[in-house]
Amino acid sequence: xxxxxxxxxxxxxxxxxxxxxxxxxxxxxxxxxxxxxxxxxxxxxxxxxxxxxxxxxxxxxxxxxxxxxxxxxxxxxxxxxxxxxxxxxxxxxxxxxxxxxxxxxxxxxxxxxxxxxxxxxxxxxxxxxxxxxxxxxxxxxxxxxxxxxxxxxxxxxxxxxxxxxxxxxxxxxxxxxxxxxxxxxxxxxxxxxxxxxxxxxxxxxxxxxxxxxxxxxx
Amino acid sequence: xxxxxxxxxxxxxxxxxxxxxxxxxxxxxxxxxxxxxxxxxxxxxxxxxxxxxxxxxxxxxxxxxxxxxxxxxxxxxxxxxxxxxxxxxxxxxxxxxxxxxxxxxxxxxxxxxxxxxxxxxxxxxxxxxxxxxxxxxxxxxxxxxxxxxxxxxxxxxxxxxxxxxxxxxxxxxxxxxxxxxxxxxxxxxxxxxxxxxxxxxxxxxxxxxxxxxxxxxxxxxxxxxxxxxxxxxxxxxxxxxxxxxxxxxxxxxxxxxxxxxxxxxxxxxxxxxxxxxxxxxxxxxxxxxxxxxxxxxxxxxxxxxxxxxxxxxxx
Amino acid sequence: xxxxxxxxxxxxxxxxxxxxxxxxxxxxxxxxxxxxxxxxxxxxxxxxxxxxxxxxxxxxxxxxxxxxxxxxxxxxxxxxxxxxxxxxxxxxxxxxxxxxxxxxxxxxxxxxxxxxxxxxxxxxxxxxxxxxxxxxxxxxxxxxxxxxxxxxxxxxxxxxxxxxxxxxxxxxxxxxxxxxxxxxxxxxxxxxxxxxxxxxxxxxxxxxxxxxxxxxxxxxxxxxxxxxxxxxxxxxxxxxxxxxxxxxxxxxxxxxxxxxxxxxxxxxxxxxxxxxxxxxxxxxxxxxxxxxxxxxxxxxxxxxxxxxxxxxxxxxxxxxxxxxxxxxxxxxxxxxxxxxxxxxxxxxxxxxxxxxxxxxxxxxxxxxxxxxxxxxxxxxxxxxxxxxxxxxxxxxxxxxxxxxxxxxxxxxxxxxxxxxxxxxxxxxxxxxxxxxxxxxxxxxxxxxxxxxxxxxx
Numbered sequence: 001x002x003x004x005x006x007x008x009x010x011x012x013x014x015x016x017x018x019x020x021x022x023x024x025x026x027x028x029x030x031x032x033x034x035x036x037x038x039x040x041x042x043x044x045x046x047x048x049x050x051x052x053x054x055x056x057x058x059x060x061x062x063x064x065x066x067x068x069x070x071x072x073x074x075x076x077x078x079x080x081x082x083x084x085x086x087x088x089x090x091x092x093x094x095x096x097x098x099x100x101x102x103x104x105x106x107x108x109x110x111x112x113x114x115x116x117x118x119x120x121x122x123x124x125x126x127x128x129x130x131x132x133x134x135x136x137x138x139x140x141x142x143x144x145x146x147x148x149x150x151x152x153x154x155x156x157x158x159x160x161x162x163x164x165x166x167x168x169x170x171x172x173x174x175x176x177x178x179x180x181x182x183x184x185x186x187x188x189x190x191x192x193x194x195x196x197x198x199x200x201x202x203x204x205x206x207x208x209x210x211x212x213x214x215x216x217x218x
Numbered sequence: 219x220x221x222x223x224x225x226x227x228x229x230x231x232x233x234x235x236x237x238x239x240x241x242x243x244x245x246x247x248x249x250x251x252x253x254x255x256x257x258x259x260x261x262x263x264x265x266x267x268x269x270x271x272x273x274x275x276x277x278x279x280x281x282x283x284x285x286x287x288x289x290x291x292x293x294x295x296x297x298x299x300x301x302x303x304x305x306x307x308x309x310x311x312x313x314x315x316x317x318x319x320x321x322x323x324x325x326x327x328x329x330x331x332x333x334x335x336x337x338x339x340x341x342x343x344x345x346x347x348x349x350x351x352x353x354x355x356x357x358x359x360x361x362x363x364x365x366x367x368x369x370x371x372x373x374x375x376x377x378x379x380x381x382x383x384x385x386x387x388x389x390x391x392x393x394x395x396x397x398x399x400x401x402x403x404x405x406x407x408x409x410x411x412x413x414x415x416x417x418x419x420x421x422x423x424x425x426x427x428x429x430x431x432x433x434x435x436x437x438x439x440x441x442x443x444x445x446x447x448x449x450x451x452x453x454x455x456x457x458x459x460x461x462x463x464x465x466x467x468x469x470x471x472x473x474x475x476x477x478x479x480x481x482x483x484x485x486x487x488x489x490x491x492x493x494x495x496x497x498x499x500x501x502x503x504x505x506x507x508x509x510x511x512x513x514x515x516x517x518x519x520x521x522x523x524x525x526x527x528x529x530x531x532x533x
Numbered sequence: 534x535x536x537x538x539x540x541x542x543x544x545x546x547x548x549x550x551x552x553x554x555x556x557x558x559x560x561x562x563x564x565x566x567x568x569x570x571x572x573x574x575x576x577x578x579x580x581x582x583x584x585x586x587x588x589x590x591x592x593x594x595x596x597x598x599x600x601x602x603x604x605x606x607x608x609x610x611x612x613x614x615x616x617x618x619x620x621x622x623x624x625x626x627x628x629x630x631x632x633x634x635x636x637x638x639x640x641x642x643x644x645x646x647x648x649x650x651x652x653x654x655x656x657x658x659x660x661x662x663x664x665x666x667x668x669x670x671x672x673x674x675x676x677x678x679x680x681x682x683x684x685x686x687x688x689x690x691x692x693x694x695x696x697x698x699x700x701x702x703x704x705x706x707x708x709x710x711x712x713x714x715x716x717x718x719x720x721x722x723x724x725x726x727x728x729x730x731x732x733x734x735x736x737x738x739x740x741x742x743x744x745x746x747x748x749x750x751x752x753x754x755x756x757x758x759x760x761x762x763x764x765x766x767x768x769x770x771x772x773x774x775x776x777x778x779x780x781x782x783x784x785x786x787x788x789x790x791x792x793x794x795x796x797x798x799x800x801x802x803x804x805x806x807x808x809x810x811x812x813x814x815x816x817x818x819x820x821x822x823x824x825x826x827x828x829x830x831x832x833x834x835x836x837x838x839x840x841x842x843x844x845x846x847x848x849x850x851x852x853x854x855x856x857x858x859x860x861x862x863x864x865x866x867x868x869x870x871x872x873x874x875x876x877x878x879x880x881x882x883x884x885x886x887x888x889x890x891x892x893x894x895x896x897x898x899x900x901x902x903x904x905x906x907x908x909x910x911x912x913x914x915x916x917x918x919x920x921x922x923x924x925x926x927x928x929x930x931x932x933x934x935x936x937x938x939x940x941x942x943x944x945x946x947x948x949x950x951x952x953x954x955x956x957x958x959x960x961x962x963x964x965x966x967x968x969x970x971x972x973x974x975x976x977x978x979x980x981x982x983x984x985x986x987x988x989x990x
Contacts, residue, residue: 003531010393010527017519021512103515107522114526121726129530137697144690150682157689164696172704179652179709183696186656189663190689197670197681200625204675 009132016139020106023091025151036069056177079195092149110135133167150198224309231297235447236260245496272436285333286441292326293448302455305467315374316364324357337433345429355514362521380464397524404517410450414502458487541575543643550636561632562615569608576604591649591711594983599646602848606764607639614757620863625673638664651709669754680750687747691737701727718782731777739770740820742797751816756859760852763819768844775830790831797824802928805935822847829909839908846901846970853966854890875947884944886963891940895933901973
């Protein structure tokens, strides 16, 4: 069982690395959908390994697949379509790091995540492979920081939430169901609200450029 | 007996390398519903080239003349130290381990670059600079891959690694192995010049390794091309015998017949890999030149993740 | 259920939100005002009920004080919004949606302060982020949208950190329920890490240093929204931090929050000295007061009374100040301090209110914030000696001078211009708020009685 968890965890790390490679927003949304399916698979396996109380985890896995894997990508695709005439062409125009550089920085962050975990939490939690969700968390924060396109920033935040679900499942075998369900519903609300805000923001940026950022400093 | 096997192995590599290249060309053409050249076409090309005279630019130095022969020599030497037809080390196999093999590949490409620079041809310089920048990233990745694979057997010996992977399904199915295989496949694409990195046509926009022997003619070119075929053959053999399919390679107690049979099996394995390459060459399109570096970054990431995966799974 | 009246404020505001969907001239405004008044009545009547600590609710004195704060400011914000929304030139969405979101926002805050489960508190606070994000972006202005987006990202990241901390707390002690945790006070390291992470995560929502970058959004949000942010949302996040501090038996947690609180006050005071935008200046003043509240909670004892006083009084006073700045903005159409002058001539009532308000939020007597800060400083001197208290007093004084200098410049300089304000009924609201914040002084003995459980050493 531990072996399968490791494989799934590393698969998620590779998927997030590929998200760092992608410049097109649709590709990032698609990769996020796949990684949500992997998280749901992880939850199902977790439920199978706890016989008896596992049924709640199955429900949670179903919720994850439907909300994170299907509904949220649908909402984001709809938002893209309503804003741009050619949504498959939307991409990150002004990358800060360059793709190869950002992959390497992502790797360094994975290493730092492992290092931090090893030195601080390992003695406390006693599971060596718990470093994988940490690495995912740091990769997701790189996704948010290194991108200016708001859709990709939102995706980075959702990957961070995925990482938290993995962390709770891996190390502690799960949060109570109410909290997880509440988190998923909150995410849904957040995505709806954010797609509205992003849409207005991108419209404004498309019209004017970024001369307004000076007012926000200080 | 060992000496005989060594000679047989050298001859095997020497004689079959052009055949594998010819099979790849034929397969690509057949996949596109064309007739394609005969499978023995590279042999005919080599024989033709040996009969022609070599022209040498006036401004070049002896490096230009000697280069292809030195490269040829390197590859012949590597043919002995890798497990190609046997799973036990042959006469000079202890001269270099896995990392040494990687460094020898690097030395050979360095000599190639010297000869290309020495040829004072613009296209050769173009190819050299591109190859050097890609090589600056791909050579360390290759060494990293070799080291990572050595980790699972606690040695650097390709024969021991072959043995371990053949017998232990725990290591064969581990994450470390998987990541390293994918990373090495990417390196293989780059080093042997398949799509999506380099196409067969002589387009200036995308030539990397093909641009380097631009100035060579006659016997020097024949040596150069033969060395290129051998490099592909060796890298593919390493991939198959050490990484993916370490099975059926004859061990120490095998008789002569087993080894001969294995030579045929090895050819079949190579044809399988060549088929994969042919499919790749006829389906994907070439990367924009600078995207190759991102591609390499992914390979590096995978090799690196292999080390993290190993670290986690260590008890 | 005897204690289901604690659900009443939550239920009433949710009903108000649902009813707002119905179209009708002025319907949503009337419904919201009715809902808010109902909420206020329910909250005040709850003050006399006993504490309820059971599986679903955890309502003690602190929760009741917070509910009172939320109810009061909710009512005044709704009243003020009915008049202010006419001034927004280019609204992003209809006013119906504004009231729906405002009601759900209040409902989510009520939910957070009465819940027993730490995870449910997290869910409530995340729900407030969701609803308030659109409220911030009411004005369809480029900078506003950008600051709304920045708010969403920063606060959501902070809340993800608190989700991780909730995971750790659950894993370390097997339960997320407050009353069970208060009985057992687990002390293993995972629990400690969970608490510290939770303080950082909720601190992002509360604007505590070093996560203080997002309160700039106050500078661009419409005035009623800024008022309810500073007045209630930040204290609710601090409520979550207070519960975390209360649950721990380890001194490390208290020292950590004490350090964070003091640093927040220092940074806020320093940043106030260089501000040129008066709404942002008051936002940093909120940050300073939040730092003081955190210091009060970290100290325990009479520091908690001081913190509760500051919560209620600051909520009232700051919301009044933001309402007044809304009036000033609608008359002068500029948010730079340099552009505002001769307020006393042009808008006498608002100038009067602004003068008193800026004295109030920086802690001048006779406003209750002064008394609250006095309590906190007394406890600080008693626990840690004079040095820290002197440092705090120094920076509070810096903030006081900075804010009042600028406000004075706005109000008293210049003499041109005739009376520009209309005597609308809603200009009384900020003055009512400010006078209420004086009356809080008289509630201090009652607070002491409510907050007895915090006095355990």
